[in-house]
Amino acid sequence: MRVHKVTFAVLAVAAGLSLTACQNGDADAGQSAPSSTSTVLPGSNASSTGGSSGTQSPDQSVAKPSAATGSGGSSSGGTGTGTGTGTSANAKVGKCTTDELEFTAKDNTIDGDPDGTVVVELTNGGGRDCTISGYAGVDLKTNAGTVSAKRTGQATTSTVLKNGKSIDFPINYPLNKSGGSGVRITGLVVTPPDETKSVTLTWPGAASLPVTDGPGASVKVGPVGSAGQGG
Template structure:
């Protein structure tokens, strides 16, 4: 009877050991691993290799790069054109500029910028010769003028071209010269420095002509 109990006990112990070996799913290690699994429905993201945690991966909309074409640049624009020369800005004088042997006599009119600023001058002055027969207007020659900017103290010149009286008679006597700068209304009256008279003529050709600014060389007068 005692022998039978010992045998039954031994068999029970062996059976218990067998059950422990086959029941690995209940081991503490597996239970811990199961409890750390990600819950169903949740997703995790990991930074790409070499990408620090917390930094953008670049999959979002990139920020607009600043436009460097004109930002921070100052507009240079263009230099302002100098104001035109007014009569009061100019010292106007006249001198004989006839070259010996010329069939046409010349008076050079000098316009000197006496102001303390630059000024622009372009085109033809108004010119009248005061004579014993009344005012003789000068006719413009067919010449082009691109304009000139006069610095303070700088002059320009234009020419008055005429036929001198060679008849031996009194002709038309010249008593003075009236000059009005281009685009101005104020005139100056000067002494006439040329020949004292013009010939009396019925020719349709003009007796007095003028050129534009710069139509005679500097150094005159």
């Protein structure tokens, strides 16, 4: 009877050890599973030891919005469709109109020069950028009629005139050195390039033109962006 009790006890201990070993094996298997499914969220700087998932994938960087290029994709912060809008918007800047420009005329004659110079400044006050190029139309009102300025023939360039910025052009005219009253100037009429609407300004230069106007002594206008002594 005693032999049977000892044998039963040995069998019970062996069974217990076998059960414990099985339980430990299952626990180890359960602990290793999370490392293979680790996920790094977009924008996260966290690192992971679970294989290649520790680095951000290309999809994670694409998902970041980019207002500068409009390539935000499906991200809620994106503003474009992948083609961008900044470059095309700049390429479609409209021309400067008369109603958007502020006009200022000032005397810019240098002592000793044979001709007088008036500079007309155009300031963009339209609340947007605009393009301007070419020659403005210039007419001097006088007591003897209208005198239209002739172009100097200088090359022209197209300029994007930022909102609030200015550009100018020169008007050269013969000085009245005859000692007489000459032709009295009563006003300055300016029409911006590619526009038909004009503005009338107070003439800031010499009061009169000579009565006779020989070759090379006519009123001349330079292109926008060439302020100073004209050609």
